[in-house]
Amino acid sequence: LMEEQETKAPPEEAAKDTDSASGDGESKDVRVESTFEELEKEFEEVLQEMVGDGSLGKFKTEYEKLHKALIKSHESEKRLMLQCQELNAELISNASKVTSALKITQDDKATISSQKQEIEKLWRAVDDAQDKETKTHETIHQLKLENISLNKLIENGAGLGPAMQESMKALEKEKEELTVERDEQMEEISALRTELSELMEKRKEAENERESVELKVLQLQEEITAKNQEIDRDSRRKAKLEKDLRGVQAEVDGKVEEIKAKQGQLNKAHEDYAKAEQVLKDTQVRLK
Numbered sequence: 497l498m499e500e501q502e503t504k505a506p507p508e509e510a511a512k513d514t515d516s517a518s519g520d521g522e523s524k525d526v527r528v529e530s531t532f533e534e535l536e537k538e539f540e541e542v543l544q545e546m547v548g549d550g551s552l553g554k555f556k557t558e559y560e561k562l563h564k565a566l567i568k569s570h571e572s573e574k575r576l577m578l579q580c581q582e583l584n585a586e587l588i589s590n591a592s593k594v595t596s597a598l599k600i601t602q603d604d605k606a607t608i609s610s611q612k613q614e615i616e617k618l619w620r621a622v623d624d625a626q627d628k629e630t631k632t633h634e635t636i637h638q639l640k641l642e643n644i645s646l647n648k649l650i651e652n653g654a655g656l657g658p659a660m661q662e663s664m665k666a667l668e669k670e671k672e673e674l675t676v677e678r679d680e681q682m683e684e685i686s687a688l689r690t691e692l693s694e695l696m697e698k699r700k701e702a703e704n705e706r707e708s709v710e711l712k713v714l715q716l717q718e719e720i721t722a723k724n725q726e727i728d729r730d731s732r733r734k735a736k737l738e739k740d741l742r743g744v745q746a747e748v749d750g751k752v753e754e755i756k757a758k759q760g761q762l763n764k765a766h767e768d769y770a771k772a773e774q775v776l777k778d779t780q781v782r783l784k
Contacts, residue, residue: 579730586723614695622688629685632678639671 612699619692622685622692626685629678629681632674632681636671636674636678639674
């Protein structure tokens, strides 16, 4: 699992890339909004020129359709830009979570490795203590047998010389010391087993936590991949809208130029008509 994670782009780089993309997106938003405001102003000026001129009614209707298409395209673009910004923010947040989760996983692995060494050390201590306890038990058993043998000699009337009495006292003392040592060793074994049990429980908890974190890392990386794919889809939709917007702008510019040309022709026709009318009036005056 960890090898698979290492092949993926580091979360920090993903965060930097998305952060940079977010900054570029914001500056582009400003440029797009400024361009739209200029187009909107130009639309209003042209529409005002058309007001009251019946000859431009057909152009006015078509021009207003283009105006509505431009507004719709602009609003769609704004919504997509907002979605991209939200996805970028979520991606940055998830990248940070992945970084934290990876660090926790690495720390857990180090902890588990340390606990494993400690458990092995405790097992060796338990084995050593059990060996000592077994040897002590065997020695005590041997002393008991010797003590029983001496007691039988006493019961059978055998006298105990000074050397035998000293030997018996020494055996009794050694037996008592070994009994105390055995009890201490049994307590030590019990304490070691308790410590070993607690440590193994902690190790189990650490392994469960590590597995949980690794699963979380995988889920977050899958989520980031899904968000990246969603951003790519939105970027393609946005690019198409921008293309449509440029098409609308080009069409509007063409219609504006066409309207201006028609307006120029109408103005010239009015001037020619006025001149012809004046010539006609002058001619009529001369004929009178």
